[in-house]
Amino acid sequence: MDGETKSLESIIDNNLSSHDLEEFNRIYYGRKNHHEVPLKDTSIAAAKESDFEIAAYAFPAKKEHTRPPRIVKVGVIQHSIAIPTDRPVNEQKNAIFAKVKKIIDVAGQEGVNIICFQELWNMPFAFCTREKQPWCEFAESAEEGPTTRFLRELAIKYSMVIVSSILERDEKHADILWNTAVVISDSGNVIGKQRKNHIPRVGDFNESNYYMEGNTGHPVFATRYGKIAVNICFGRHHVLNWMMFGQNGAEIVFNPSATIAAEAGSEYMWNIEARNAAITNCYYTAAINRVGYEEFPNEFTSADGKPAHKDIGLFYGSSYFTAPDGVRCPGLSRNKDGLLISVMDLNLNRQIRDRRCYYMTQRLDMYVKSLSRVLELDYKPQVVHENDKCKEKE
């Protein structure tokens, strides 16, 4: 059973001797020592009582002569839904609020400055069903809806920037729906929002029945603690999406996701994509996935020959951070709620840019020209055949 493997880390820890484990850590994570950060006893006790995992790791940078360190505490929360999906909409939403509030309170006590939840954290990921009712009723205003109002108070209480991915109903534009990440500042104001740019059309991910590709571009939100951006779930497969956040100056890019082990979500890709984005764009990334099975009242199919079923599969958690040098921390578990904290020095972004020169060597001008040719209707792919070479010689 999928759910039985706790995490990749547990497989490694249980099977390697201390020398081999150090070597594994050096080669896979990028450092022998995970730089674990001690947590308050009260946080550990609260996590135990509410049955969620908690862990914290540091990503330090070298001391600079001209800039002080820019240390930011960033948290991510992964969780399962709270009550069965056949309960009334507001009951389900409030049950998730109650459960997640306990985790936010611990993050607040740990001094977390910026926190991000998984994709559409306040509802079940019901889009596999293709049913409109009651799932569309989870949608709410990004600026004034109950979820933003609930989080606004916590943002002020803990001076925390909160990234909240919700199903947005745009009441000013004919009530249409979007998959939107709302960025709430530490003063409780909505700084702005990111609508999901890439909507999946794979397996049971039938989201295109509910909302369209986002129209907000690639905004970077200049918060009190740093410049952040949000690449929502399926956007992690699109390198240009990641790239644009870097071009706009993002220092941390969150990837709130809802993904499963099967081919449509592909667990074996999870550990690569957000990490690769951190490397190529020289910024921090945080990949956050939901947890558990979500069973729906009615069976559904997705025209893929599979028998009708009531759940999409296991959402495998495994949320993790990567630093701009590509070093990453251990992930949260595959099957448990959790709070993962990273104490990051944002100075590392520029240090890695100076050292590796990926921006200086990126040749944007060449790609702009090539891509504009690709878009032409009569574009001919630049393919050279052996016979063409022979013809040239004649």
Ligand SMILES: NC(=O)NCCC(=O)O
């Ligand atoms: N939520 C979402 O976009 N999932 C699509 C499947 C995936 O690629 O993870």
